[in-house]
Amino acid sequence: AQTVTQSQPEMSVQEAETVTLSCTYDTSESDYYLFWYKQPPSRQMILVIRQEAYKQQNATENRFSVNFQKAAKSFSLKISDSQLGDAAMYFCAYRDTGTASKLTFGTGTRLQVTL
Amino acid sequence: GAVVSQHPSWVICKSGTSVKIECRSLDFQATTMFWYRQFPKKSLMLMATSNEGSKATYEQGVEKDKFLINHASLTLSTLTVTSAHPEDSSFYICSAIPGEANQPQHFGDGTRLSIL
Numbered sequence: 001a002q003t004v005t006q007s008q009p010e011m012s013v014q015e016a017e018t019v020t021l022s023c024t025y026d027t028s029e030s031d032y033y034l035f036w037y038k039q040p041p042s043r044q045m046i047l048v049i050r051q052e053a054y055k056q057q058n059a060t061e062n063r064f065s066v067n068f069q070k071a072a073k074s075f076s077l078k079i080s081d082s083q084l085g086d087a088a089m090y091f092c093a094y095r096d097t098g099t100a101s102k103l104t105f106g107t108g109t110r111l112q113v114t115l
Numbered sequence: 116g117a118v119v120s121q122h123p124s125w126v127i128c129k130s131g132t133s134v135k136i137e138c139r140s141l142d143f144q145a146t147t148m149f150w151y152r153q154f155p156k157k158s159l160m161l162m163a164t165s166n167e168g169s170k171a172t173y174e175q176g177v178e179k180d181k182f183l184i185n186h187a188s189l190t191l192s193t194l195t196v197t198s199a200h201p202e203d204s205s206f207y208i209c210s211a212i213p214g215e216a217n218q219p220q221h222f223g224d225g226t227r228l229s230i231l
Binding site: 033035042043044045047050091095100102103104105106107108110 | 146147149153156157158159161164166206208210212219220221222224225
């Protein structure tokens, strides 16, 4: 079974600074999807960024980028120019490539953004 | 696009009653929907996969008679918590995938269930 590990329960970053959230996973598949979701206090799940395993290029969405290391099974999220609105729980998630494949979530990292 | 609506957002009810939560895909058809449960400060735990026109697939440890799932159409799945007790109090979230295989799951806003 696939597992997703987030080893940082909490992280803190100053406004305008950069922070990296770690995620590792375990799978025997060669093709799959990886995601970072943000859950603010409203508890809505917001997709931040996704990566397809067959793509070597790291995904980027504005201030959010990933460092995808397939051999190491590592998928970290970098947030640049952090903003107060970035404060939230961040979940790393894995999914197989089948249409109806379920998401496997990590335990989450709570990100605090300070002035 | 790809909006998922979940209703109600918050419900309080007495112990022993049954509660129904609806999950609707508003602008796409969802053959598959998922139901998650989230405890405070914890991750999302998948309860079941809901397939249109067939029985749901429950994860290990989830009581199918307690958590009834119905997916009668391509845009609606319901979760009914039967004979609810205080230990069923939690945050329940649904998600749905548009038809294309490479699309991410889109989540509803969740339902906060409190059983007194």
